Amino acid sequence: MAVFTPVSLEDVTQWITQFPLGKVLGLKGISAGIENSNFFLTTERGEYVLTIFENLSFEQLPFYLNFMHHLADHGVLVPDPIANDQGGLVTALHGKPASIVTKLEGRSQMEPQPVHCAEVGAMLAKMHIAGLDYKLQQPNLRGLDWWHETTPLVLPYIPEDKAQLLKSEVHYQETFAACEDYKQLQVGPVHADLFRNNVMFQGTRLTGFFDFYFAGCDTWLFDVAVTVNDWCIDLDTGVLDEARVRAMLDAYHAVRPFTVAETHAWQAMLRAGALRFWLSRLYDYYMPREAEMLTPHDPSHFERILRERIATPAPGLY
Ligand SMILES: Nc1ncnc2c1ncn2[C@@H]1O[C@H](COP(=O)(O)OP(=O)(O)OP(=O)(O)O)[C@@H](O)[C@H]1O
Numbered sequence: 001m002a003v004f005t006p007v008s009l010e011d012v013t014q015w016i017t018q019f020p021l022g023k024v025l026g027l028k029g030i031s032a033g034i035e036n037s038n039f040f041l042t043t044e045r046g047e048y049v050l051t052i053f054e055n056l057s058f059e060q061l062p063f064y065l066n067f068m069h070h071l072a073d074h075g076v077l078v079p080d081p082i083a084n085d086q087g088g089l090v091t092a093l094h095g096k097p098a099s100i101v102t103k104l105e106g107r108s109q110m111e112p113q114p115v116h117c118a119e120v121g122a123m124l125a126k127m128h129i130a131g132l133d134y135k136l137q138q139p140n141l142r143g144l145d146w147w148h149e150t151t152p153l154v155l156p157y158i159p160e161d162k163a164q165l166l167k168s169e170v171h172y173q174e175t176f177a178a179c180e181d182y183k184q185l186q187v188g189p190v191h192a193d194l195f196r197n198n199v200m201f202q203g204t205r206l207t208g209f210f211d212f213y214f215a216g217c218d219t220w221l222f223d224v225a226v227t228v229n230d231w232c233i234d235l236d237t238g239v240l241d242e243a244r245v246r247a248m249l250d251a252y253h254a255v256r257p258f259t260v261a262e263t264h265a266w267q268a269m270l271r272a273g274a275l276r277f278w279l280s281r282l283y284d285y286y287m288p289r290e291a292e293m294l295t296p297h298d299p300s301h302f303e304r305i306l307r308e309r310i311a312t313p314a315p316g317l318y
Pocket residue numbers: 002030031032033034035036037038049079101102103104105197198210211213
């Protein structure tokens with residue numbers, strides 16, 4: 001279970017008085033997730049999620065929480081952060097930054113069909129457009145600079161064939177990021193981690209995106225690539241399922257048409273999306289943090305996806 005910072009009902013009873021949520025009725029640790037400590041929180045006003053941030057700082061968090069609030073305000077389905085009596089969305093709990101957000105209905109759809117992918121594609125495009133007038137700026141903290149810093153840290157742990165692939169892909173992505181088409185890509189705040197387990201559904205109706213704590217300013221196409229690489233694949237092989245890819249891309253395109261530069265950049269961006277998670281999983285695997293219970297994600301899944309994207313062209317954007 002990924003509760004890095006234990007919290008008791010007693011702890012929260014006092015702490016909650018600064019929020020307009022009434023008395024605490026229940027608190028339950030959430031086992032899913034590997035980044036933060038999460039709890040379902042029941043108060044007199046309803047159901048919420050309490051998150052204690054294990055890696056993000058007080059300075060970084062306003063970008064994410066205000067972004068969620070901005071999106072909620074613009075009709076994008078996301079958890080809405082609750083302000084305390086000072087108007088703050090981030091409040092210390094056990095000396096760490098913490099926040100309370102509204103709880104989304106439903107559950108994650110771990111075996112998505114084209115209909116689910118279409119819902120995700122349309123909401124993703126809506127989210128990108130809604131983010132256009134979001135004022136705060138923060139880079140994607142798991143972008144190219146982070147790949148550069150992290151690659152040398154994991155290289156000593158991995159066998160030669162993987163090390164070669166990692167080094168050559170970082171080099172390829174460096175060249176890609178410097179090309180003309182890349183510079184034409186639309187940039188804005190993106191989710192950057194929109195996996196199956198970060199979206200809620202009730203049946204085939206999408207009820208919300210969540211887990212915005214890897215969001216940052218990056219290309220919209222990177223967000224699409226990360227999302228396709230998780231939602232539209234056969235999980236055993238990493239091979240793209242054309243029906244799901246088409247459903248997601250067509251639904252996105254209907255809300256926010258892809259550009260010509262994006263079509264040129266698409267194949268390389270799918271590789272970037274795979275590299276980002278291969279590297280973060282290698283890092284988490286070889287340099288784990290302490291948690292009460294924690295199962296690291298399998299890095300080889302994204303190595304397989306990366307090799308597959310290099311070997312086989314994906315369906316086009318439109
Ligand atoms: N706003 C929300 N509404 C309903 N459930 C939520 C909400 N936020 C989180 N959850 C539940 O908590 C679980 C863990 O949250 P999350 O995925 O954000 O974990 P994390 O550790 O922060 O991140 P990661 O997915 O990157 O490991 C989710 O799988 C989901 O069941």
